[in-house]
Amino acid sequence: MKPERIQLHHIRMRLKQPFANSLTTVTERDLILVELVTAKGATGWGECVAFDSPWYTEETVQTAWHMMEDFLIPRLGGEPLTHPDEVAKRFVSVRGNRMAKAALEGAVWDAYAKESGLSLADALGGERKKIAAGVAVGAKSSLDAMLAEIQERVEDGYRRVKVKIGPGADVAIIAAIRERFPQLPLLADANSAYTLADIDRLKALDDFDLMMIEQPLAADDLVDHARLQREMTTPICLDESILSREDVRRALELGSCRVVNVKPGRVGGLTEARQIHHLCQQHGIPLWVGGMLESGIARAHNIALASLPHVTLPGDISASSRYWERDIIDPEVSIDAGFISVPTEPGIGFEVDQELIRHLCVRTSACRI
Numbered sequence: 317m318k319p320e321r322i323q324l325h326h327i328r329m330r331l332k333q334p335f336a337n338s339l340t341t342v343t344e345r346d347l348i349l350v351e352l353v354t355a356k357g358a359t360g361w362g363e364c365v366a367f368d369s370p371w372y373t374e375e376t377v378q379t380a381w382h383m384m385e386d387f388l389i390p391r392l393g394g395e396p397l398t399h400p401d402e403v404a405k406r407f408v409s410v411r412g413n414r415m416a417k418a419a420l421e422g423a424v425w426d427a428y429a430k431e432s433g434l435s436l437a438d439a440l441g442g443e444r445k446k447i448a449a450g451v452a453v454g455a456k457s458s459l460d461a462m463l464a465e466i467q468e469r470v471e472d473g474y475r476r477v478k479v480k481i482g483p484g485a486d487v488a489i490i491a492a493i494r495e496r497f498p499q500l501p502l503l504a505d506a507n508s509a510y511t512l513a514d515i516d517r518l519k520a521l522d523d524f525d526l527m528m529i530e531q532p533l534a535a536d537d538l539v540d541h542a543r544l545q546r547e548m549t550t551p552i553c554l555d556e557s558i559l560s561r562e563d564v565r566r567a568l569e570l571g572s573c574r575v576v577n578v579k580p581g582r583v584g585g586l587t588e589a590r591q592i593h594h595l596c597q598q599h600g601i602p603l604w605v606g607g608m609l610e611s612g613i614a615r616a617h618n619i620a621l622a623s624l625p626h627v628t629l630p631g632d633i634s635a636s637s638r639y640w641e642r643d644i645i646d647p648e649v650s651i652d653a654g655f656i657s658v659p660t661e662p663g664i665g666f667e668v669d670q671e672l673i674r675h676l677c678v679r680t681s682a683c684r685i
């Protein structure tokens with residue numbers, strides 16, 4: 317497979333409703349779409365999930381654009397690629413910048429699958445025909461607003477609900493949700509809002525039968541998470557702390573978590589995400605696919621990843637309509653009785669709405685490679 321031309325599209329999409337957590341509120345979602353055309357004329361699509369500010373990781377839309385244009389795209393030239401696994405090797409001399417790398421690698425995976433006549437799910441080794449849909453509810457200004465949104469999501473059919481917590485907005489909220497929805501599969505995501513000084517508050521969450529607590533402590537920590545996990549019965553799930561398969565190995569060795577959230581963007585691409593899947597499978601560690609308030613393109617990649625056999629829990633993969641008035645793919649991602657079907661057509665299995673992309677475009681650049 318020979319990438320011949322890569323075009324980047326910086327688009328801006330307005331969320332139907334702002335999404336808040338302990339660090340920020342996302343209202344407008346800036347994304348970079350990667351359109352890669354191969355020598356055989358196949359088009360692969362990727363999406364860079366970095367935000368416009370570095371609240372979730374160090375990367376931003378601007379840094380990712382710079383990395384892709386000046387360092388990463390040139391490394392896709394030269395010898396043809398025989399498999400998408402080779403992309404990570406081309407990128408070894410660029411440290412970090414995983415979301416920028418993942419966006420290009422995702423476009424290579426899509427183009428590779430299309431050239432091979434395989435769905436992206438099949439190319440990755442997926443086995444499921446449909447995946448269980450979960451949903452994340454952002455932080456709200458009132459408990460009533462939170463309960464009302466959860467009610468709406470349960471009626472939409474989501475199989476599990478995740479809520480955002482932080483110091484001062486935790487035990488009472490979770491207690492109220494539990495009282496109203498005693499059977500709901502529920503988890504809480506703290507986006508690193510706590511330290512071990514808060515251990516008593518965190519331990520108080522053990523009373524509410526949460527499926528897990530996601531990323532309570534610092535993004536760069538594994539040691540304190542191991543200590544917390546020893547003292548809590550609720551399983552800890554790591555998100556921000558896991559940037560690679562090696563991080564998962566370390567976390568398992570230390571006992572820092574009992575569940576893993578994998579996001580292709582955070583770990584540098586689908587190839588690394590698949591390695592994490594295999595490692596969790598070997599160790600019997602439950603795994604789910606997280607979300608980044610993606611457009612349909614990265615959502616399609618996530619759906620393909622979630623079709624792998626050891627993705628054992630519903631993730632943050634929701635319908636297009638949960639985020640957008642109009643998504644950039646056709647058909648949009650929809651849920652049916654709590655499940656999303658995995659496309660069987662070659663590649664990502666969705667058409668990309670080029671006209672809408674032009675309409676949403678902030679900036680575009682084309683590089684021949």
Ligand SMILES: O=C(O)CCC(=O)c1ccccc1C(=O)O
Pocket residue numbers: 372451452505507555606607608609610632633634
């Ligand atoms: O529905 C989604 O796309 C995921 C929502 C979510 O929790 C999230 C959204 C953006 C960035 C980080 C996170 C997170 O999992 O921490």
Ligand SMILES: [Mg+2]
Pocket residue numbers: 505507530531555556606
């Ligand atoms: Mg998270």
